[in-house]
Amino acid sequence: MLRVGAVTACVGIFLAGADFAVTALIGNQTARQLGELSSVALRRSEAAIDSAGVILNRLAIAGGMDCGENALQALRLHVYQGTIIKDIRTVDRDGSVACAAYPETLEFDNGWARRDQMFTSADGQLRLFQVEQFTGAAFGVLRDIDAQRSLAAILRIDGNLLDVMPVGLRAESHVTLTLPDGEQVAGYHPDASAKPPAQTLAFSTTSDRYPLQATIHVRPQSLSARHDMAYLLTMLAAGMLGGVFGLLLASYLNRPVDxxxxxxxxxxxxxxxxxxxxxxxxxxxxxxxxxxxxxxxxxxxxxxxxxxxxxxxxxxxxxxxxxxxxxxxxxxxxxxxxxxxxxxxxxxxxxxxxxxxxxxxxxxxxxxxxxxxxxxxxxxxxxxxxxxxxxxxxxxxxxxxxxxxxxxxxxxxxxxxxxxxxxxxxxxxxxxxxxxxxxxxxxxxxxxxxxxxxxxxxxxxxxxxxxxxxxxxxxxxxxxxxxxxxxxxxxxxxxxxxxxxxxxxxxxxxxxxxxxxxxxxxxx
The missing domain is CATH 3.20.20.450 (EAL domain)
Incomplete structure (x- = not known):
């Protein structure tokens, strides 16, 4: 038992040392790569907001959104042909909706964010907020027309934008987009019902233009290099050296136990x-x-x-x-x-x-x-x-x-x-x-x-x-x-x-x- 224990201990020490060394070498590289991927997710989200901002700005310059049926029909066609905006609404300063490109979407709303709950962009032109709907949280962008009215766009930010992970990590990671108060406005995982596990490593990038943060949550074990051939060869060599050292140590320590x-x-x-x-x-x-x-x-x-x-x-x-x-x-x-x-x-x-x-x-x-x-x-x-x-x-x-x-x-x-x-x-x-x-x-x-x-x-x-x-x-x-x-x-x-x-x-x-x-x- 002593011989087995000594060999096992030495092999364990050598393997732990090798694992620590290899992990240390690849740790910075992995963190940098995942940080870059979170930046990609954030840039895509910023581009979606930029696109919505351009449309809202164009409508605001034209005097707002005409609530007439012909104008709404044309606007619906514009929304339908796009990929980012799901609905555009004219809202009063208190948040009540005057009209919407798709009025039926109002039935999904469980509430509307107050202005003091919205987050302003760096240039002060747009406000970002979350709309609670019974189908889940929706992401909104608001642009003021004048002192009484504003335009709000409900955006479609989903897996198409946030699916930035490589194939090997996609199933083991969650990508989230959050506001400064921590509320998640969008997220992606292959299994839409899955939630980030309790123990994850987080790699975040914060926007300098919008009050947004993109975060990649990854299971620690999924970042292991254990399936890499170089890692396996290194660990094999370390295990063999540990076994030889353990046998030498056991030859001095191995005495019969009464x-x-x-x-x-x-x-x-x-x-x-x-x-x-x-x-x-x-x-x-x-x-x-x-x-x-x-x-x-x-x-x-x-x-x-x-x-x-x-x-x-x-x-x-x-x-x-x-x-x-x-x-x-x-x-x-x-x-x-x-x-x-x-x-x-x-x-x-x-x-x-x-x-x-x-x-x-x-x-x-x-x-x-x-x-x-x-x-x-x-x-x-x-x-x-x-x-x-x-x-x-x-x-x-x-x-x-x-x-x-x-x-x-x-x-x-x-x-x-x-x-x-x-x-x-x-x-x-x-x-x-x-x-x-x-x-x-x-x-x-x-x-x-x-x-x-x-x-x-x-x-x-x-x-x-x-x-x-x-x-x-x-x-x-x-x-x-x-x-x-x-x-x-x-x-x-x-x-x-x-x-x-x-x-x-x-x-x-x-x-x-x-x-x-x-x-x-x-x-x-």
């Missing part, structure tokens, strides 16, 4: 964290407890599942220290909830070897006592997957635990080493039905029979039952029909870290409280 020493380091660093999965009532959904599970949170953020370290912890004798460390943390963090709800129980997995240890009971009592939690709220789950080496001693330990108030549960019932005599002799107070039977209960009648037998056995021995691995409501219904009362599984929640589990409980309490308040109101 996995047991790694466990000791993790224990000393409190890297093992308790994760909690709720145990709930099948009928009401109320959370009645939780099972504590171990997770290894590495300093780099990786989460190591229990099967990757629990067997080593057991075989190396570290499981006892690991268990007490996790249990202490869980009891300390859950103490407020356990003291608020005296029926809330925390279950912890105990290996048979740990259960039969000479100081197990004393150590357990000390850990629980330090948390000020009742012993009746702690459940010890002994797995059936591993055979108890000394059943007589185990029976005696379970008896002593019961005398101190602890409850013992037999985990993975139905697939392990135990038989009926084993369950009866051990004296456990809870049976946990293995996920194997829960998975099959909705499709295999034999699984239903097994669960019904376990329910009958639990009632005969005055034991409680918990079903594990519940993922679907159909399984809940089948378990209830068999007589099972409690369960756990992803249907309600996966194992959660302590902070997330406490948030989960807060939400459940809030929902339950709201339901209790609402129920009397409904009765009334």
């Amino acid at each position: 996995p047991v020493a790694e466990l000791d380091r993790a224990l000393a660093g409190n890297e093992f964290k308790p994760y909690l999965q709720p145990i709930f009532s099948l009928r009401t959904g109320d959370v009645v407890g939780c099972e504590m599970l171990a997770r290894w949170e590495k300093p780099d953020g990786r989460l190591v599942p229990p099967m990757s370290f629990i067997p080593l912890a057991e075989s190396s004798g570290r499981i006892e220290k690991l268990t007490w460390q996790l249990l202490s943390t869980a009891l300390r963090e859950l103490q407020p909830e356990m003291r608020r709800d005296k029926l809330f129980k925390l279950s912890v997995n105990i290996t048979p070897r740990h259960l039969l240890g000479d100081s197990f009971i004393d150590d357990l009592r000390q850990v629980v006592a330090s948390s000020s939690v009742s012993t009746r709220q702690v459940v010890l789950e002994v797995t059936e997957r591993e055979e108890l080496p000394d059943l007589d001693k185990a029976t005696d330990v379970v008896k002593q635990l019961g005398e101190f108030g602890f409850r013992v549960a037999l985990d993975d019932v139905g697939i392990g080493h135990s038989g009926l005599s084993y369950i009866q002799r051990l004296g456990a107070r809870t049976l946990k039905i293995d996920k194997f039977f829960v998975d099959a209960i909705t499709r295999d009648q034999s699984a239903v029979v097994v669960v019904q037998m376990l329910v009958a056995l639990a009632r005969e021995l005055d034991m409680s039952l918990v079903a594990e691995g519940i993922e679907h409501q159909a399984q809940v219904d089948a378990l209830i029909a068999c007589g099972v009362e409690e369960g756990q599984g992803y249907l309600v929640s996966p194992p959660l870290s302590l902070p997330r589990f406490k948030q989960f409980l807060e939400v459940r309490h809030a929902v339950t409280g709201a339901a209790q308040i609402k129920q009397p109101e409904l009765a009334a």
Whole structure:
């Protein structure tokens, strides 16, 4: 792993350096090119305004726009033959329209800009504004005739003018034309419904004649030179050099790592964290407890599942220290909830070897006592997957635990080493039905029979039952029909870290409280 890590790190460093160098070389060139393209878009827009200004100026010199039908007909022909102007209107100083080349376009207007909302050109001859229409924003140019009347042209500035991007960047860019207040009066993208993404690079050019700014918004990744052959060759060479350097470095650093020493380091660093999965009532959904599970949170953020370290912890004798460390943390963090709800129980997995240890009971009592939690709220789950080496001693330990108030549960019932005599002799107070039977209960009648037998056995021995691995409501219904009362599984929640589990409980309490308040109101 060290050799792989060293090589990977060196290759990454060399590639990052090469990428930075190549990017730095082409960055200025790309910015200059896109800046020039935004200038092209702006010049096209200025030309459109110039064209409209010429027409409005010609009409103003002639005394304005004659609202007679013949004059409007001639004007409509003029507008129709053009490519820039969609409509020309005579407007009063307050913005009311006296007449329009195409009166039907007035139906699209949702409002008209006031003069104080318009922006004046550098020579003072024209005013630019935005017209809100239900089909979208339109761009207008206004030219005064006299102190009372003005001419307004509604322009057609669209993709024909703003489509300036090369083919390779067209789909990854947006071109916009905006007024000084930031309002967009025109824009272009091949997909007309698309909007500029949140993260873009912007290249803008501002007009020195009109209050306009053309901006090209480009996705940063679209400017990458990664598809350029020179870039690829450079990165290939950098990767090879990094790999060679990494191998040389690894030859000095590569030493075997002792996995047991790694466990000791993790224990000393409190890297093992308790994760909690709720145990709930099948009928009401109320959370009645939780099972504590171990997770290894590495300093780099990786989460190591229990099967990757629990067997080593057991075989190396570290499981006892690991268990007490996790249990202490869980009891300390859950103490407020356990003291608020005296029926809330925390279950912890105990290996048979740990259960039969000479100081197990004393150590357990000390850990629980330090948390000020009742012993009746702690459940010890002994797995059936591993055979108890000394059943007589185990029976005696379970008896002593019961005398101190602890409850013992037999985990993975139905697939392990135990038989009926084993369950009866051990004296456990809870049976946990293995996920194997829960998975099959909705499709295999034999699984239903097994669960019904376990329910009958639990009632005969005055034991409680918990079903594990519940993922679907159909399984809940089948378990209830068999007589099972409690369960756990992803249907309600996966194992959660302590902070997330406490948030989960807060939400459940809030929902339950709201339901209790609402129920009397409904009765009334």
